Amino acid sequence: MAETIISLRGIKKHFSTKKGTVEALKGIDLDIKKGEIFGIIGLSGAGKSTLVRCINLLERPEEGQVVVNGTDLMKLSNEGLRQNRRSIGMIFQQFHLLMQRTALENVCFPLEIAKVPQAEARKRAEELLALVGLSDRLESYPSQLSGGQKQRVAIARALATSPQVLLCDEATSALDPNTTKEVLNLLKDINRNLGITVVIITHEMRVIQEICNRVAVLDGGVIAEVDTVEKVFRAPKSKMGRQLVFHESDENREALQGPIENSYRITFEGDMTNSPILGNMMLECQAAANILAANTRMIEGKVYGQMIIQLPEDAAKREQMLQYLKNMGLTVEEVAYV
Amino acid sequence: MFELVLQGFWESLYMTLISTVAAYLIGLPLGLILVATDADGVSPCKPVHTSLGIFINILRSIPFLLLMITVRPITKFTMGTTIGSPATIVPLVIAAAPFIARLVESSLKEVDRGVVEAAQSMGATPREIMLKVLFPEAKPSLLVGSAIAVTTILGYSASAGIVGGGGLGAIAINYGYYRNQTEYMLPMVAILVLMVQVFQEMGMRAVRIVDKRQ
Numbered sequence: 001m002a003e004t005i006i007s008l009r010g011i012k013k014h015f016s017t018k019k020g021t022v023e024a025l026k027g028i029d030l031d032i033k034k035g036e037i038f039g040i041i042g043l044s045g046a047g048k049s050t051l052v053r054c055i056n057l058l059e060r061p062e063e064g065q066v067v068v069n070g071t072d073l074m075k076l077s078n079e080g081l082r083q084n085r086r087s088i089g090m091i092f093q094q095f096h097l098l099m100q101r102t103a104l105e106n107v108c109f110p111l112e113i114a115k116v117p118q119a120e121a122r123k124r125a126e127e128l129l130a131l132v133g134l135s136d137r138l139e140s141y142p143s144q145l146s147g148g149q150k151q152r153v154a155i156a157r158a159l160a161t162s163p164q165v166l167l168c169d170e171a172t173s174a175l176d177p178n179t180t181k182e183v184l185n186l187l188k189d190i191n192r193n194l195g196i197t198v199v200i201i202t203h204e205m206r207v208i209q210e211i212c213n214r215v216a217v218l219d220g221g222v223i224a225e226v227d228t229v230e231k232v233f234r235a236p237k238s239k240m241g242r243q244l245v246f247h248e249s250d251e252n253r254e255a256l257q258g259p260i261e262n263s264y265r266i267t268f269e270g271d272m273t274n275s276p277i278l279g280n281m282m283l284e285c286q287a288a289a290n291i292l293a294a295n296t297r298m299i300e301g302k303v304y305g306q307m308i309i310q311l312p313e314d315a316a317k318r319e320q321m322l323q324y325l326k327n328m329g330l331t332v333e334e335v336a337y338v
Numbered sequence: 339m340f341e342l343v344l345q346g347f348w349e350s351l352y353m354t355l356i357s358t359v360a361a362y363l364i365g366l367p368l369g370l371i372l373v374a375t376d377a378d379g380v381s382p383c384k385p386v387h388t389s390l391g392i393f394i395n396i397l398r399s400i401p402f403l404l405l406m407i408t409v410r411p412i413t414k415f416t417m418g419t420t421i422g423s424p425a426t427i428v429p430l431v432i433a434a435a436p437f438i439a440r441l442v443e444s445s446l447k448e449v450d451r452g453v454v455e456a457a458q459s460m461g462a463t464p465r466e467i468m469l470k471v472l473f474p475e476a477k478p479s480l481l482v483g484s485a486i487a488v489t490t491i492l493g494y495s496a497s498a499g500i501v502g503g504g505g506l507g508a509i510a511i512n513y514g515y516y517r518n519q520t521e522y523m524l525p526m527v528a529i530l531v532l533m534v535q536v537f538q539e540m541g542m543r544a545v546r547i548v549d550k551r552q
Contacts, residue, residue, distance in 0.1 A: 086460065090459040143551045161383050
């Protein structure tokens with residue numbers, strides 16, 4: 001695929017709090033390719049926000065290398081870093097617009113900083129606000145805009161200096177589902193039409209599912225796994241990945257009373273979700289299977305399903321059933337918990 | 339009496355306004371420095387922040403009347419005299435500037451940290467963040483602060499009457515207190531009360547016009 005645009009190596013960052021030192025990032029290696037939409041998902045406290053802030057050095061890691069667009073940001077002077085930040089746009093959960101400036105003036109702000117002549121800046125800001133669909137709200141103040149509109153202004157502002165990368169820190173977490181979808185579609189368009197690499201931090205799986213090409217699962221300051229969204233959704237390799245993909249929350253596990261035996265996760269895709277495989281298996285093998293959990297989801301237009309079933313204790317029957325499933329082309333793996 | 343009151347009113351008014359302007363010329367930059375050099379500021383510098391903070395606290399802890407007496411040599415040197423309204427401006431500025439620095443500091447600190455972060459992510463310099471983000475975003479709060487400052491300075495100026503200051507306070511003290519002429523005391527107090535009301539109301543109206551958050 002395309003060349004790497006963001007390369008993180010051995011990123012470590014800790015914070016000192018009253019309760020002691022918190023290691024937010026414990027050595028992160030990550031490569032993000034040019035033109036992709038890359039998701040970073042994790043629970044709150046996993047270090048996602050810190051990680052994305054390390055990409056433009058809003059947080060400076062104690063150790064490690066941050067290379068964006070071929071430049072090692074850690075080695076830059078303050079002025080050099082400021083220049084470089086203009087090619088890395090960023091949007092935030094709470095939008096962070098200037099409340100005393102109109103939408104137009106907000107988009108002009110980064111251009112003022114980049115010393116773009118006023119008339120030119122205004123023209124560009126108008127174009128960008130048209131791009132995000134807010135041509136009719138140029139003179140509105142943020143307080144007069146809805147959440148989705150504010151985030152659109154923030155996106156226009158982040159794009160003002162024609163960045164190569166757009167960092168999104170929980171950009172849709174403060175928005176309702178419909179608005180989230182609109183903003184995600186806008187990000188998708190921007191990625192496709194302007195070729196901007198988008199990095200999305202989120203705790204919502206549906207955001208990843210909706211627009212990302214690849215995803216990194218962050219767990220306790222380390223990357224649990226990185227892969228295409230399709231692969232992570234089909235067969236998450238890490239515990240956190242499974243928890244996020246299959247909603248294996250702690251409560252669910254407790255409800256099923258801890259470890260389970262003779263249980264298997266079967267994952268299937270596409271047309272298979274339409275055929276009664278499990279029913280056929282039970283008829284064929286003359287034994288019952290207990291369905292512990294099941295769900296299906298749509299990723300990039302394809303249907304994926306997963307199911308956790310408990311098979312009989314009789315080893316021969318179990319083997320026969322597993323063989324049947326494998327013959328049907330399903331992925332089967334033994335699981336110790338739901 | 340009417341002429342006396344009018345004179346007192348003008349003296350109090352110009353003492354207060356000139357002192358406020360002069361005190362802001364000093365206090366505003368001091369407030370900016372306090373915020374900028376704070377640990378989470380745009381250019382943290384602990385020695386500057388701490389020493390400036392202590393300096394401001396010392397000035398603020400001296401009661402105004404004592405400060406006025408203490409700084410008499412400075413007053414004499416700059417104004418040529420230590421009595422009358424123009425001379426009162428000097429201690430008023432010295433007393434009000436650190437107070438204003440703290441008001442400005444608290445206004446600037448109200449600005450959402452995230453907005454500053456956003457500006458940093460765009461490559462803004464500390465100076466640009468101070469002048470283009472913190473200052474304009476804090477404008478409504480700064481105006482509220484200025485209404486507090488001007489009314490406080492008016493109060494200081496009135497109490498300056500007891501040690502040779504001019505204005506309404508001096509008239510109230512000299513006639514109303516020393517000569518026990520209540521008919522002088524009450525109008526002065528009434529005018530002072532009215533002035534505070536007017537300044538405060540003007541400040542709040544200005545805030546409503548300026549603030550774009552509602």
